[in-house]
Amino acid sequence: MTDTLKTLGYPSLDELKSTPGYPGEDIQKKGPVAIIECIEEIPCNPCETSCPAGAIKVGDPITNLPRLIANKCRGCGRCVAACPGLAIYIKDYTYSAEKALITFPYEYFPLPQKGDRVIAVNRRGKPVCEGEIMEVKLLGSYNKTPLVSMAYPREFFEEVVSIKRLEGEG
Amino acid sequence: MIKTEIAVIGGGPAGLCAAIEGTKAGAKVLVIDENSKPGGQLFKQIHKFFGSREHQAGVRGFQIGEKLLEQSRELEIEVWLNSEVCGLDSDKNLWVVRDKKESIKVIAERVIIATGAVENSIYFPGWDLPGVMGAGAAQTMININRVLPGKKVLMVGSGNVGVIVSYQLLQAGAEVVAVVDAAPKLGGYGVHTAKVCRAGVPFYTSHTILKAWGSECVEGAVIVRLDNSWNPVTGSEKFLDVDTICIATGLTPLSELAWMAGCKFEFIPELGGHVPLHDRFMETTVSGIYVAGDISGIEEASTAMDEGRIAGVNAAASLGYIDDDKRKKMTEKLWKRLNSLRCGPFGEKRKSSKDRLLTFRGEA
Ligand SMILES: Cc1cc2nc3c(=O)[nH]c(=O)nc-3n(C[C@H](O)[C@H](O)[C@H](O)COP(=O)(O)OP(=O)(O)OC[C@H]3O[C@@H](n4cnc5c(N)ncnc54)[C@H](O)[C@@H]3O)c2cc1C
Ligand code: SF4
Ligand code: SF4
Numbered sequence: 001m002t003d004t005l006k007t008l009g010y011p012s013l014d015e016l017k018s019t020p021g022y023p024g025e026d027i028q029k030k031g032p033v034a035i036i037e038c039i040e041e042i043p044c045n046p047c048e049t050s051c052p053a054g055a056i057k058v059g060d061p062i063t064n065l066p067r068l069i070a071n072k073c074r075g076c077g078r079c080v081a082a083c084p085g086l087a088i089y090i091k092d093y094t095y096s097a098e099k100a101l102i103t104f105p106y107e108y109f110p111l112p113q114k115g116d117r118v119i120a121v122n123r124r125g126k127p128v129c130e131g132e133i134m135e136v137k138l139l140g141s142y143n144k145t146p147l148v149s150m151a152y153p154r155e156f157f158e159e160v161v162s163i164k165r166l167e168g169e170g
Numbered sequence: 171m172i173k174t175e176i177a178v179i180g181g182g183p184a185g186l187c188a189a190i191e192g193t194k195a196g197a198k199v200l201v202i203d204e205n206s207k208p209g210g211q212l213f214k215q216i217h218k219f220f221g222s223r224e225h226q227a228g229v230r231g232f233q234i235g236e237k238l239l240e241q242s243r244e245l246e247i248e249v250w251l252n253s254e255v256c257g258l259d260s261d262k263n264l265w266v267v268r269d270k271k272e273s274i275k276v277i278a279e280r281v282i283i284a285t286g287a288v289e290n291s292i293y294f295p296g297w298d299l300p301g302v303m304g305a306g307a308a309q310t311m312i313n314i315n316r317v318l319p320g321k322k323v324l325m326v327g328s329g330n331v332g333v334i335v336s337y338q339l340l341q342a343g344a345e346v347v348a349v350v351d352a353a354p355k356l357g358g359y360g361v362h363t364a365k366v367c368r369a370g371v372p373f374y375t376s377h378t379i380l381k382a383w384g385s386e387c388v389e390g391a392v393i394v395r396l397d398n399s400w401n402p403v404t405g406s407e408k409f410l411d412v413d414t415i416c417i418a419t420g421l422t423p424l425s426e427l428a429w430m431a432g433c434k435f436e437f438i439p440e441l442g443g444h445v446p447l448h449d450r451f452m453e454t455t456v457s458g459i460y461v462a463g464d465i466s467g468i469e470e471a472s473t474a475m476d477e478g479r480i481a482g483v484n485a486a487a488s489l490g491y492i493d494d495d496k497r498k499k500m501t502e503k504l505w506k507r508l509n510s511l512r513c514g515p516f517g518e519k520r521k522s523s524k525d526r527l528l529t530f531r532g533e534a
């Protein structure tokens with residue numbers, strides 16, 4: 001068992017898999033689902049209050065870890081934008097025969113554009129593979145946190161969490 | 171000379187909330203802040219806050235600040251800006267310097283001190299070079315003045331301030347070369363470190379800065395690993411090509427005015443150092459002088475706001491604007507909210523320190 005959150009800064013798969021917000025492999029591979037990487041008991045619950053489907057439970061006390069009720073999750077993305085920790089994303093293993101889709105929060109300028117080829121990175125920020133931007137969405141209710149959707153090779157399904165920041169002026 | 175019922179020193183989240191509650195109750199309140207805009211630290215906080223809905227979780231700090239200002243305007247609260255309180259005595263006489271030229275005496279019936287905190291500094295060869303600055307100062311530069319302090323930054327300290335400012339430096343277009351912490355474990359919330367980490371920033375625990383150098387300003391830094399007894403390990407030095415060094419090694423309550431007024435203090439390291447003793451109603455050992463926010467122990471804006479509300483309600487009540495029953499109910503409700511924030515592994519420590527502070531007044 002390797003714990004890396006408090007030494008290297010990112011949660012290891014072992015750490016994630018022992019928490020109630022990180023869905024099991026079978027669920028992750030079934031279709032679009034929220035994946036919650038929030039493994040410390042902090043006083044916070046916008047994930048719970050933002051979900052229209054009641055698919056995230058924090059409850060009382062507010063420091064409980066968020067629990068995903070996977071069969072209720074519709075993959076709508078509201079929790080992704082609402083989470084102040086930027087700790088939730090949505091992954092869809094079934095996006096196409098070869099590609100998975102990830103929708104993640106991205107608060108950097110410049111924003112990627114639809115069709116851009118970008119570098120997908122892992123939890124340490126290390127390049128993993130190439131990805132293609134499928135959508136960039138910013139609704140008023142997201143309160144200035146854009147959501148970026150990227151298609152990338154399925155073989156890197158679990159590893160990829162974001163993209164390398166783009167160069168240039170915002 | 172000017173008279174007021176409640177003088178609030180400091181217009182940050184704690185002071186503004188205190189003023190809002192005091193005014194709502196019917197008291198005449200004067201807020202005095204040294205800056206050109208009220209809001210304290212809030213306008214630097216461009217990130218979304220944690221907490222619950224009633225603590226405005228998911229709302230960005232500056233947006234919370236805007237709401238407080240709007241409320242203050244609606245209530246027509248008098249706010250003196252560019253005004254520094256330089257003296258306070260136990261009879262609640264304030265000496266205020268306005269616009270750096272005019273000296274005014276304010277006589278208040280109640281005083282709420284909500285002066286916040288100052289950043290701690292650490293000392294190493296080269297610490298006085300331009301380019302070495304507090305993380306809070308860097309945050310003011312990027313988020314208020316929109317000036318990048320440098321292109322390549324070393325962050326010293328991995329508490330929430332260190333990691334949040336690192337993230338915001340990245341957002342502002344700088345490169346964060348490393349975040350170091352002398353402790354063997356990172357201090358900030360894991361969700362914050364994780365988002366900085368996936369931007370490619372390396373974290374070094376059990377590491378500190380050995381020195382900085384440069385002729386006119388910072389041109390580089392050396393970090394070093396620490397052994398179990400926190401001594402530098404020879405041979406583990408690492409050179410970092412940086413032009414800016416941000417220090418995020420904690421905050422200390424800004425408590426001079428409380429000392430001056432004769433308030434009793436207790437030294438509680440978990441709360442940032444010397445903290446004025448206060449009771450559940452935020453009243454200090456000097457009758458009629460209250461404290462709220464970071465000055466009463468370093469915490470967060472969300473707790474500062476609730477403490478401010480408690481101080482405002484109770485100062486107004488002591489002037490007869492709120493009856494005792496209502497005062498107790500309002501206070502208890504706010505305490506419940508405070509306690510909900512002060513739980514979990516991060517909050518427990520603060521809660522037990524805060525509770526300890528109350529025991530000194532015989533009120534645990
Ligand atoms: C980088 C960073 C990130 C943070 N993130 C969060 C977060 O996500 N969530 C959260 O809840 N909190 C956060 N905080 C903490 C939060 O900002 C503080 O806890 C909060 O601002 C404290 O409020 P306050 O009113 O006590 O003090 P302040 O906001 O510091 O306000 C005090 C005011 O008093 C004025 N003042 C001081 N002395 C005098 C004097 N003698 N005369 C006149 N005026 C005076 C000061 O200029 C200032 O305007 C963060 C802090 C930092 C630095
Ligand atoms: S993606 Fe939508 S349905 Fe699923 S947990 Fe998040 S908010 Fe709820
Ligand atoms: S909103 Fe995000 S940071 Fe807050 S509890 Fe939920 S997952 Fe964790």
